[in-house]
Amino acid sequence: MVKKTVATFGVDYYQVLDKDGNADQSLMPRLSDEQLRQMYESMVFIRAFDQKAFTMQRQGRIGTYIQVAGQEASQVGAALAMQPQDMLFPSFRESGMLIARKHPIYRLLMYWNGDERGLYNEEEVQNFPIAIPVGTHIPHAVGAGWAARLQGKKQVAVGVFGDGATSKGDFHESLNFAQVFKANTVLFCQNNQWAISVPREQQTKSETIAQKAISYGVEGVQVDGNDIIAVYMIMKKALEKARNGGGPTFIEALTYRMGDHSTSDDAKKYRDEAEAQRMKELDPVVRMEKFLQKKGLWSQQYKDALLKKYQDHIEEQVGKFEQMPDPSPSDMFTTLYGKMPERLERQMKEMGFQ
Numbered sequence: 001m002v003k004k005t006v007a008t009f010g011v012d013y014y015q016v017l018d019k020d021g022n023a024d025q026s027l028m029p030r031l032s033d034e035q036l037r038q039m040y041e042s043m044v045f046i047r048a049f050d051q052k053a054f055t056m057q058r059q060g061r062i063g064t065y066i067q068v069a070g071q072e073a074s075q076v077g078a079a080l081a082m083q084p085q086d087m088l089f090p091s092f093r094e095s096g097m098l099i100a101r102k103h104p105i106y107r108l109l110m111y112w113n114g115d116e117r118g119l120y121n122e123e124e125v126q127n128f129p130i131a132i133p134v135g136t137h138i139p140h141a142v143g144a145g146w147a148a149r150l151q152g153k154k155q156v157a158v159g160v161f162g163d164g165a166t167s168k169g170d171f172h173e174s175l176n177f178a179q180v181f182k183a184n185t186v187l188f189c190q191n192n193q194w195a196i197s198v199p200r201e202q203q204t205k206s207e208t209i210a211q212k213a214i215s216y217g218v219e220g221v222q223v224d225g226n227d228i229i230a231v232y233m234i235m236k237k238a239l240e241k242a243r244n245g246g247g248p249t250f251i252e253a254l255t256y257r258m259g260d261h262s263t264s265d266d267a268k269k270y271r272d273e274a275e276a277q278r279m280k281e282l283d284p285v286v287r288m289e290k291f292l293q294k295k296g297l298w299s300q301q302y303k304d305a306l307l308k309k310y311q312d313h314i315e316e317q318v319g320k321f322e323q324m325p326d327p328s329p330s331d332m333f334t335t336l337y338g339k340m341p342e343r344l345e346r347q348m349k350e351m352g353f354q
Contacts, residue, residue, distance in 0.1 A: 015224035021290025043072040046096040048310045062113040068096040070258030073284030077231025087126040087157040089141040105317035135168035142174045145185030156242045164195025175216040178248040186238045192257035197270040213250035225253030226284040
């Protein structure tokens with residue numbers, strides 16, 4: 001009998017800022033004061049929008065809304081690392097990433113009010129529509145990344161999803177395909193510890209979610225998802241690797257969902273409130289404030305001025321959203337395909353649309 005170890009593996013974990021805003025200078029990437037402020041300001045903007053959208057839902061002014069609160073560092077850090085030509089494939093909790101990638105506020109509100117026109121991508125930035133079914137967009141991100149590689153483009157497709165999606169077959173098949181065909185893809189998991197009401201420890205017995213990549217030959221790394229600098233650093237590295245033909249990377253960003261799963265959920269039914277209160281100590285916005293304050297780049301007056309500017313802009317965008325004409329029911333036919341099939345043309349006429 002022969003017994004030997006044929007392979008060993010490990011998962012690296014990265015953190016630059018601790019919860020008190022202290023930076024590990026040995027890991028700190030080169031970032032200008034302007035870049036650091038941009039990171040912070042984007043998070044403040046997204047949190048202001050998130051609170052406004054939540055309030056509007058409670059007022060009956062939009063439909064179901066999925067909050068971002070607590071995951072701003074993961075979303076902004078990843079988004080700012082991307083280039084405009086890179087393709088974003090978001091799930092339902094990535095409103096923050098869309099905003100960081102220049103998607104207009106009024107159109108996001110249109111979408112959350114049930115108007116699919118809100119996801120029209122008129123800008124140069126390549127943002128694909130939000131995917132509501134869990135994990136179904138991950139193969140799309142891999143396919144787009146493979147197409148970019150075949151076409152010789154310096155373009156990367158980024159698929160973003162929650163920890164619950166890693167229990168779906170779409171995720172595993174996508175990892176395998178991405179590595180076999182060296183797709184220009186980065187798969188980014190926001191592990192916020194809860195798949196609706198199912199806690200992380202009941203979803204999988206893997207010590208980390210990142211290690212799921214190993215069996216497919218993909219590099220899997222873990223990062224503190226509440227540390228925007230670490231997220232930016234790791235995402236930048238993964239993007240450049242894919243952009244230059246190195247194949248896919250799977251990133252697990254450890255973060256926390258501060259609110260309910262959605263506005264139709266009540267986390268108090270299944271989650272200990274003490275846990276949520278304890279996790280507030282890891283608030284990514286507060287952490288960045290502490291870091292910037294140590295560098296002399298933050299003050300309460302600075303934050304107050306930002307909030308006033310952003311709230312005014314958001315209110316202007318709300319007004320634009322509320323003045324938009326209602327969509328036509330014929331959109332269900334005209335926007336489904338690039339070229340409408342004959343059967344849909346017949347159905348459209350039968351419904352009385354010309």
